[in-house]
Amino acid sequence: MINFLNNLKLFTKLNITTAISAISMILATIMFYIITNIFFDIIDKNNQSKADVQQASNSIINLLHQIDYLTIHNAITKRDDYKEQSKQVYTQLSKSISQLEHSAYLKQDKEAQEIIKKIKTRIQGYKVIASSLPDEVQEDSTDGLYAIMALSSASQRILLELEILNQKIDAIAKQSIKILNRNIFYVKGFSIAFITLLFAFLLYTNKLILSSILTRIELLKEEILSFFALKETNRCSTYDTKWK
Numbered sequence: 001m002i003n004f005l006n007n008l009k010l011f012t013k014l015n016i017t018t019a020i021s022a023i024s025m026i027l028a029t030i031m032f033y034i035i036t037n038i039f040f041d042i043i044d045k046n047n048q049s050k051a052d053v054q055q056a057s058n059s060i061i062n063l064l065h066q067i068d069y070l071t072i073h074n075a076i077t078k079r080d081d082y083k084e085q086s087k088q089v090y091t092q093l094s095k096s097i098s099q100l101e102h103s104a105y106l107k108q109d110k111e112a113q114e115i116i117k118k119i120k121t122r123i124q125g126y127k128v129i130a131s132s133l134p135d136e137v138q139e140d141s142t143d144g145l146y147a148i149m150a151l152s153s154a155s156q157r158i159l160l161e162l163e164i165l166n167q168k169i170d171a172i173a174k175q176s177i178k179i180l181n182r183n184i185f186y187v188k189g190f191s192i193a194f195i196t197l198l199f200a201f202l203l204y205t206n207k208l209i210l211s212s213i214l215t216r217i218e219l220l221k222e223e224i225l226s227f228f229a230l231k232e233t234n235r236c237s238t239y240d241t242k243w244k
Contacts (some may be wrong), residue, residue, distance in 0.1 A: 039184050048172045049105035056099040057162055063093045068155055070150060075134040109172060115165045119158060126154040
């Protein structure tokens with residue numbers, strides 16, 4: 001009875017060890033899946049943030065082209081509708097710049113913020129030139145031509161800063177992807193190592209338990225053989241006593 005209980009305990013330990021190891025491997029796999037999805041979600045958000053800031057940058061470029069056209073035509077014709085359209089474009093321009101400045105994608109990057117400050121400063125200078133352009137054009141054709149050239153030069157400087165900013169955006173994106181891919185690699189390595197160690201522990205533990213079970217089976221076998229040998233001896237003794 002004692003041997004049976006001992007064997008039952010070993011069998012229970014075997015089942016419990018197997019169950020714990022299987023559950024641990026399942027949990028490790030689920031954990032790896034969840035963490036990987038989190039990383040991919042971060043990558044998607046970064047890509048979306050990059051797309052948003054690039055869209056804002058491209059919007060500024062388009063708005064600059066519009067304001068160039070409206071400013072020059074307003075200087076030549078002095079039409080009120082051009083003035084009103086210019087105000088609307090400047091409003092949109094301010095919104096796009098604010099979107100760049102307060103973007104979470106660029107807010108922590110000092111170099112990007114410095115570029116945005118330069119863009120804002122150059123736009124202020126552009127506005128000064130644009131505001132004086134109508135008087136320059138109307139008063140003297142030569143001064144007006146120089147003023148238009150100055151306006152074009154100011155616009156080109158802004159476009160150059162935007163090009164530098166776009167390069168910075170691409171650099172930030174590449175660095176972010178590089179860091180995230182490295183983290184994913186570490187998570188994969190940790191998960192594989194954890195599952196491998198867990199599997200090795202399971203095999204080792206089960207081997208010890210099975211070895212103990214087999215040892216007990218051998219002992220039980222010997223006990224059974226001893227029991228039948230003893231029984232046979234007793235039977236022979238009884239037989240000899242009977243015939244004496």
